[in-house]
Amino acid sequence: MSAYKQNGATEYDAGSGISSRAQTISKSRRRRTVGTPRKSVLLTVVMLGMVVYSLTPVAWLVINSTKTQASLFSTFGLWFSGPFALWDNIVTTFTYSDGEFGRWLLNTILYVVVGGGGATVIATLGGYALAQFNFPGKRAVFAIIIGAIAIPGTALAVPTFLMFSAVGLTNSPWAVILPSLISPFGLYLIWIYATDAIPTELLEAARVDGAGELRIFVSIALRLLMPGFVTVLLFTFVATWNNYFLPLIMLSDSRWFPLTVGLNNWNARPPSAGGELITNLIVTGSLIAIVPTVVIFLLMQRYWESGLAAGSVKE
Amino acid sequence: MHTNPALNFRSYFALSSAKNRRRWIGWGFLAPFMVVFLFVLVAPVIYAIYLSVFQNKLVGGNSFVGLANYTTALLDPQFYTAFLRVALLLLVQVPIMLVFSTIAALALDSSRLYFSALVRISIFLPYAVPGVVAALLWGFMYGPQFGLVGNINSFFGIRIPDPLSSNFILVAMGNIVTWEFVGYNMLILYSALRTVPKDLYEAAEIDGAGTFQVIRAIKLPALRQAFVVALVFAVIGSFQLFNEPNVLKTLSPNVISSNFTPNMYAYNLSFAGQQFNYAAAIAIVMGVITMIVAYAVQVAGIRRENR
Numbered sequence: 001m002s003a004y005k006q007n008g009a010t011e012y013d014a015g016s017g018i019s020s021r022a023q024t025i026s027k028s029r030r031r032r033t034v035g036t037p038r039k040s041v042l043l044t045v046v047m048l049g050m051v052v053y054s055l056t057p058v059a060w061l062v063i064n065s066t067k068t069q070a071s072l073f074s075t076f077g078l079w080f081s082g083p084f085a086l087w088d089n090i091v092t093t094f095t096y097s098d099g100e101f102g103r104w105l106l107n108t109i110l111y112v113v114v115g116g117g118g119a120t121v122i123a124t125l126g127g128y129a130l131a132q133f134n135f136p137g138k139r140a141v142f143a144i145i146i147g148a149i150a151i152p153g154t155a156l157a158v159p160t161f162l163m164f165s166a167v168g169l170t171n172s173p174w175a176v177i178l179p180s181l182i183s184p185f186g187l188y189l190i191w192i193y194a195t196d197a198i199p200t201e202l203l204e205a206a207r208v209d210g211a212g213e214l215r216i217f218v219s220i221a222l223r224l225l226m227p228g229f230v231t232v233l234l235f236t237f238v239a240t241w242n243n244y245f246l247p248l249i250m251l252s253d254s255r256w257f258p259l260t261v262g263l264n265n266w267n268a269r270p271p272s273a274g275g276e277l278i279t280n281l282i283v284t285g286s287l288i289a290i291v292p293t294v295v296i297f298l299l300m301q302r303y304w305e306s307g308l309a310a311g312s313v314k315e
Numbered sequence: 316m317h318t319n320p321a322l323n324f325r326s327y328f329a330l331s332s333a334k335n336r337r338r339w340i341g342w343g344f345l346a347p348f349m350v351v352f353l354f355v356l357v358a359p360v361i362y363a364i365y366l367s368v369f370q371n372k373l374v375g376g377n378s379f380v381g382l383a384n385y386t387t388a389l390l391d392p393q394f395y396t397a398f399l400r401v402a403l404l405l406l407v408q409v410p411i412m413l414v415f416s417t418i419a420a421l422a423l424d425s426s427r428l429y430f431s432a433l434v435r436i437s438i439f440l441p442y443a444v445p446g447v448v449a450a451l452l453w454g455f456m457y458g459p460q461f462g463l464v465g466n467i468n469s470f471f472g473i474r475i476p477d478p479l480s481s482n483f484i485l486v487a488m489g490n491i492v493t494w495e496f497v498g499y500n501m502l503i504l505y506s507a508l509r510t511v512p513k514d515l516y517e518a519a520e521i522d523g524a525g526t527f528q529v530i531r532a533i534k535l536p537a538l539r540q541a542f543v544v545a546l547v548f549a550v551i552g553s554f555q556l557f558n559e560p561n562v563l564k565t566l567s568p569n570v571i572s573s574n575f576t577p578n579m580y581a582y583n584l585s586f587a588g589q590q591f592n593y594a595a596a597i598a599i600v601m602g603v604i605t606m607i608v609a610y611a612v613q614v615a616g617i618r619r620e621n622r
Contacts, residue, residue: 040427044434047422050415051437054498057452058440060463064455076470077456077463126348133341141345148356154555155602158581159363160355162591166362179355187348213340242445244558249582260447267451268565283455286448293443298436305502 058290065089065287069280089284096281100254104262105288108241110173111258115180116236123183123236124229127190128221132198149184154245161249175250176258180240186232193228194221231303238293259289366595384596393574394597398604400485401576405553408489413545415497417538420504421530435505439498446495450562453491454479458566479567491559492552500545507541508534543616547609554605557582577601 060077066089067075071082094102129135130142160179164170169178198221206216222229244260251257254265266282297304370380388394419438423431441449456463457478464475478487511533519529557578564571573587574580577597585594 037425037427039429040425041429043422043425043427044429047419047428047434050419050497051434054438054441054494057449057456057494058444060456061452077466122347122351125344129341129344133344135338135341135345138341141349145352148352151356151360151602151606154551154557154578155598155605156356156359158578158585158594158598159359162366162585162595163359163362178351181351182348182355184352213343217344238443242447244445244447245561245578245582248561249586260445263451264447264562264565267562279455282451286451289448290444293445294440297440297443301436305506 061283061287061290065280065284067280069277072280072283085280086284089280090288093281093284093288096278100257101259101262101281101285101288103255104257104259107173107256108258108260111176111180111243111247112237112240115177116240117233118177118181119183119186119236119240120229120233122181123186123232124190124222124225125217126187127192127228128194128198128217128225130187130191131194132200132203132221145184145187149188157245157249160246164250170250171252171256173256176243176247176256179246180236180243183232183236183239186236189232190225190228193231194225197224197228227303227306230300231306234296234300234303237296241293259285263289360599363595363599366592367599369592371592384593385600387593388596388600394577394580394600397574397577397580398601401553401556404485404489404492404556405550408492409546409549409553411489412493412497412549413500413542415493416500416504416545419497419501420508420538421534423501423505424508424534425526435502439502441495441497442499444495446558447562449491449495450559453487453494454563454566457487479563479570481570484563484567484570488556488559488563492556496549496552500549503545504538504541507538511537539616539619543613546612546616550609550612551605554601554608 056078063078063080064072066080066084066086067082068085068088071085075081130138156179161170164175169175202220203216206220211219242260243258244264247256247258247261248264251261254262257265263282263285266278266285269278367384368379368381369377370383371377419434422428423435428434444452459465459468459477464478468474476483478484478490515533516529519533524532555578556576560571560575560579561582564575573583578601581594581597581601584590584597588594
């Protein structure tokens with residue numbers, strides 16, 4: 001975190017007389033207000049309001065996943081009450097309706113690993129090519145890809161469905177995986193990253209030593225690209241894990257649903273003949289569905305922050 | 316230095332052929348991306364354009380109709396009510412969200428916060444929640460039966476207007492979208508603020524500028540590019556809105572129509588209506604509008620910068 005902050009802030013020349021003047025003066029002056037300003041209780045309280053807003057729904061989800069269906073409907077939403085039923089809920093979520101939830105979880109993992117992982121590998125190869133090689137047509141490719149970043153993924157969902165159904169690809173895992181394999185943003189990120197992180201002389205030296213291009217990529221470039229690779233992996237992971245519209249229109253067989261489509265399928269399912277509601281299972285299932293992305297974001301803060309910074313600040 | 320001319324020639328030759336080979340090696344690395352790119356991005360767009368100029372009628376079968384689907388779309392009240400609805404959401408929800416994101420980003424950047432790391436993570440956390448789960452979650456909380464709204468009503472003995480009623484559904488949806496993305500935009504803006512050179516602040520302090528003057532004269536101008544990025548994402552997100560209304564539809568089926576947003580309209584046309592050609596035309600019209608507006612935002616951002 002802190003290393004990254006320094007990278008972002010140093011080496012920037014304000015290029016004006018003001019800055020040099022500031023530098024000379026700041027040497028003789030304590031930089032209390034600029035470096036470490038006094039903490040403000042008022043500002044913290046205001047921001048805690050936003051924190052409460054952001055966390056309340058998550059807290060509601062955690063609390064209510066511990067309730068039975070009966071107490072879910074009868075007790076106050078933001079506090080624990082009734083019997084502690086979290087484990088029962090988890091077990092029932094996984095066993096309800098022949099254990100389809102577990103199947104959806106595995107499907108989601110499949111789509112994330114093959115789709116998101118594949119997208120990351122493909123984007124890394126492509127970004128490396130754009131950063132380190134000159135080849136015929138490079139400029140055209142670059143223009144097309146920059147244009148493609150602007151095309152919203154959801155705008156493509158219906159056209160992609162129409163084409164996939166024409167070639168008979170719908171209602172199979174490929175219908176979800178293939179469109180997930182492309183990440184123009186990932187390619188762009190790796191391309192920026194590879195330009196900075198890989199010294200061309202290093203690659204030249206390896207070539208003089210007679211190393212093949214693929215070996216150079218695997219043993220030298222990939223290692224240097226690792227932080228960028230992880231960043232892109234993180235973003236494609238979240239994108240495929242959260243994917244809803246595309247699998248919704250591609251899949252009609254519930255055996256191939258990912259969690260997102262499955263959960264809403266439960267939600268939309270009319271109460272069974274006995275009037276049995278499964279709201280507690282939807283709540284618990286939702287909790288299970290957000291745990292992996294939340295954990296990954298918490299653990300890999302440095303990577304997504306650098307990714308966001310690259311996407312927004314670098315031009 | 317004495318060199319063997321033969322060796323020199325050989326190494327020169329080896330180098331130039333290597334260079335020649337390397338001219339194409341870049342393509343080798345880029346090929347997987349381009350192949351998938353053509354198949355899942357370019358081909359669907361072309362196929363959709365192709366579909367959109369045909370009509371499939373019960374009588375007469377498949378026939379070329381030119382731009383008839385497009386003129387129908389532009390005159391279709393179902394389409395433009397959907398379009399106006401997302402445009403309204405864009406005009407109201409996005410400014411509110413960006414104001415909150417900006418305040419949060421400025422607060423984080425001021426280093427005046429206690430627990431600033433916790434604040435940052437907490438506000439960003441909703442971004443990690445899938446849109447479907449966010450919609451389900453808020454949908455439950457909005458519920459008058461066992462949701463928070465119901466709790467508040469029974470606790471205070473009042474009747475808050477039902478967020479899922481037709482008058483408030485857009486507000487309810489705007490709130491969900493704001494909740495999901497306020498932290499994401501906060502981080503985009505925050506990253507931009509951190510690239511401002513510290514010298515500028517020191518200079519401003521010496522010149523006697525107050526906190527709000529610094530914000531107005533240094534920080535907000537530094538955020539312009541990040542604002543453009545955030546706005547472009549917001550334009551795309553609003554015009555392409557689908558997940559939230561589609562999930563909330565199960566909770567209030569009478570309020571959310573099948574053409575609530577343009578994307579829902581295209582979806583329902585192709586599934587319920589089997590009108591693939593018309594659905595393709597709607598998807599293309601909406602894609603083009605989205606790109607034009609997103610592009611206009613960028614151009615406006617650049618023009619401002621040059622002024």
